[in-house]
Amino acid sequence: MIYDVVIAGAGPAGFGAAMGAARAGKKVFIFDRNSGPGGVPVYCGCPVFSGMSPFVEGSAAGIGAEFSAAMKEKAFANNPHCKLVSSEFTVGLTMTRMLRAAGVDMLFYVELTDVEREGDELRSVTVTGCGKHITIRGRSFIDCTGDAVLASMAGARCLCGSADETMTxxxxxxxxxxxxxxxxxxxxxxxxxxxxxxxxxxxxxxxxxxxxxxxxxxxxxxxxxxxxxxxxxxxxxxxxxxxxxxxxxxxxxxxxxxxxxxxxxxxxxxxRGGRNIAGREQITTGDLDENTPVTEPVAVGKRSYGEHYIKTFRAPWSKSQVGLRAVPYGALLSADIANLAAGGRGIGVEPRAVSAVRLIPVCIATGQAAGIAAALGFPAYDVLREELVKQKCRFETA
Ligand SMILES: Cc1cc2nc3c(=O)[nH]c(=O)nc-3n(C[C@H](O)[C@H](O)[C@H](O)COP(=O)(O)OP(=O)(O)OC[C@H]3O[C@@H](n4cnc5c(N)ncnc54)[C@H](O)[C@@H]3O)c2cc1C
Known part of the structure; x- marks a missing residue:
C-alpha cells in the first residue's frame, strides 16, 4: 500500500498535519517514537497552549480551535499565563480521539531508522520498534520531528545554530x-x-x-x-x-x-529548538524586525524572538516586537526534496528566530498547512489557499 501522506513525528505539528491531510480526503500515516501523540506538551510535561488567543477563541484557527473546543471540559481556564492548560493525559487522549475519528493510521513506539530517496523525491521511510523494521511507502512526506530528523536522514540541507542560539x-x-x-x-x-x-x-x-x-x-x-x-x-x-x-x-x-x-x-x-529544514524560503530575524510582507501566507506566528538564552532569559539579539507575522508557504517546503515539507518548530527558520514560530498553537497551524499542502501534492499557492480557507485556517495577520 502507498499512503498519500506519511508524517514523521506526532507532536502538535504532526497532529495538525495529519488532521489537515485527512480532512483533505487523503490516506494518512503518522508515527512517533513516543507511546502516543502530543510531543513536548505530553512527553516533556508542558500541556500549556500559550501565546495565541485566536487559537482558543477562534472561529478561524483551524484544527487548533477544534482541539481547544474538544478540550473545553478538561481545561483549566483561570490560568493568568494562558487560556488553555490541561493534563498530559487529556491532551494525548484528545489528539488520539481526533486522529482516529479522522481515519489516520497511527504507529507508536517506533523510531525512524531509514529513508529511501530516489533523485529529488522520497519513496519510503523505515521505522523500527521492538526489534522489528517496518517500511512505509508514500507519495508525500512531512517532517514533524521538531529537529528535521527526516530531512537530515534524507540528505536534505538543514539549518543548525550553535548550542546557545538554539535556546536552552x-x-x-x-x-x-x-x-x-x-x-x-x-x-x-x-x-x-x-x-x-x-x-x-x-x-x-x-x-x-x-x-x-x-x-x-x-x-x-x-x-x-x-x-x-x-x-x-x-x-x-x-x-x-x-x-x-x-x-x-x-x-x-x-x-x-x-x-x-x-x-x-x-x-x-x-x-525548544534544534535543527531546521532549509526551506525554499527562510524566516529570518530581519524579516521579523522589518515585518516584510508575506505574499504566500499559510499560518501566523509571532514577531518576537530570542527568549530562553542560556546566560540570561533574553538573548543579546532578542527583540520583543508587538504583533504577528505570517509564515510563508516556502518556509514549509524543503529546498532539496520535492515531496517533503515540514511543520512545527523544525520549519525553515533561522535558529535565532525559532521562538517566533514554536508556540504550540503555531506548530499545530504550520502542521495543518503542511498537511494540506502534502495532501494536494504541493500545489500552487492559490490552490492551497482555497483549502486553507475551507479548513478555516488562520493565515492572515489582520
Ligand atoms: C521546556 C519547554 C517549555 C515550553 N513551554 C511552552 C508553553 O508554555 N507554551 C507553548 O505554547 N509552547 C511551549 N513550548 C514550545 C512547544 O512545546 C514546542 O515548540 C512544540 O511542542 C513543538 O511542536 P512540534 O510538533 O514541532 O515538535 P515536538 O513537540 O518536539 O514533537 C516532535 C515529535 O517527533 C517525534 N520524533 C522526533 N524524532 C523522531 C524519530 N527519529 N522517530 C520517531 N519520532 C520522532 C518526537 O518523539 C515528538 O513526539 C515549550 C517547549 C519546551 C521545550
Missing amino acids: KTLLFRVTGIGNYDRELIGRKFAEGGFPFPWQDQFMGTFVGEKGEDFLLNLTAVSGTAQSPEELTRMDMELREQVAAVLEWVRKALPGFENCRLVAVAPIIGV
Missing part, C-alpha cells in the same frame, strides 16, 4: 501543596538573588492540570545540541541534578513553597 533545553517538573500564591512577591524574592544557577534571571512557573492542581516549574536549563544522543544523555543527567537543587531552593526561599511536594519530573528533556 529544560527538564520541567511540578509540585503540589503550595500555600498562598503571590506571583509578584515571588518575582521580588527571586530578583533578590540566591538562586543556585546564575543564568536563571526570571521566575518561570505556572499552575497546570485540569483544575490547576499542580504547579509547573520551568527553572532548569542546559546548553547543548539535541542532535546527539551523547549530548542528550549528558544534558539529562545535569538537568536531573538541577531539579533536585531547585526543589531544595524553592522550599527554602519562596513564600508559599515551604511545604510543596514533588509530584512529577518530565521523563524526557524539553528541546
Whole structure:
C-alpha cells in the first residue's frame, strides 16, 4: 500500500498535519517514537497552549480551535499565563480521539531508522520498534520531528545554530501543596538573588492540570545540541541534578513553597529548538524586525524572538516586537526534496528566530498547512489557499 501522506513525528505539528491531510480526503500515516501523540506538551510535561488567543477563541484557527473546543471540559481556564492548560493525559487522549475519528493510521513506539530517496523525491521511510523494521511507502512526506530528523536522514540541507542560539533545553517538573500564591512577591524574592544557577534571571512557573492542581516549574536549563544522543544523555543527567537543587531552593526561599511536594519530573528533556529544514524560503530575524510582507501566507506566528538564552532569559539579539507575522508557504517546503515539507518548530527558520514560530498553537497551524499542502501534492499557492480557507485556517495577520 502507498499512503498519500506519511508524517514523521506526532507532536502538535504532526497532529495538525495529519488532521489537515485527512480532512483533505487523503490516506494518512503518522508515527512517533513516543507511546502516543502530543510531543513536548505530553512527553516533556508542558500541556500549556500559550501565546495565541485566536487559537482558543477562534472561529478561524483551524484544527487548533477544534482541539481547544474538544478540550473545553478538561481545561483549566483561570490560568493568568494562558487560556488553555490541561493534563498530559487529556491532551494525548484528545489528539488520539481526533486522529482516529479522522481515519489516520497511527504507529507508536517506533523510531525512524531509514529513508529511501530516489533523485529529488522520497519513496519510503523505515521505522523500527521492538526489534522489528517496518517500511512505509508514500507519495508525500512531512517532517514533524521538531529537529528535521527526516530531512537530515534524507540528505536534505538543514539549518543548525550553535548550542546557545538554539535556546536552552529544560527538564520541567511540578509540585503540589503550595500555600498562598503571590506571583509578584515571588518575582521580588527571586530578583533578590540566591538562586543556585546564575543564568536563571526570571521566575518561570505556572499552575497546570485540569483544575490547576499542580504547579509547573520551568527553572532548569542546559546548553547543548539535541542532535546527539551523547549530548542528550549528558544534558539529562545535569538537568536531573538541577531539579533536585531547585526543589531544595524553592522550599527554602519562596513564600508559599515551604511545604510543596514533588509530584512529577518530565521523563524526557524539553528541546525548544534544534535543527531546521532549509526551506525554499527562510524566516529570518530581519524579516521579523522589518515585518516584510508575506505574499504566500499559510499560518501566523509571532514577531518576537530570542527568549530562553542560556546566560540570561533574553538573548543579546532578542527583540520583543508587538504583533504577528505570517509564515510563508516556502518556509514549509524543503529546498532539496520535492515531496517533503515540514511543520512545527523544525520549519525553515533561522535558529535565532525559532521562538517566533514554536508556540504550540503555531506548530499545530504550520502542521495543518503542511498537511494540506502534502495532501494536494504541493500545489500552487492559490490552490492551497482555497483549502486553507475551507479548513478555516488562520493565515492572515489582520
Ligand atoms: C521546556 C519547554 C517549555 C515550553 N513551554 C511552552 C508553553 O508554555 N507554551 C507553548 O505554547 N509552547 C511551549 N513550548 C514550545 C512547544 O512545546 C514546542 O515548540 C512544540 O511542542 C513543538 O511542536 P512540534 O510538533 O514541532 O515538535 P515536538 O513537540 O518536539 O514533537 C516532535 C515529535 O517527533 C517525534 N520524533 C522526533 N524524532 C523522531 C524519530 N527519529 N522517530 C520517531 N519520532 C520522532 C518526537 O518523539 C515528538 O513526539 C515549550 C517547549 C519546551 C521545550
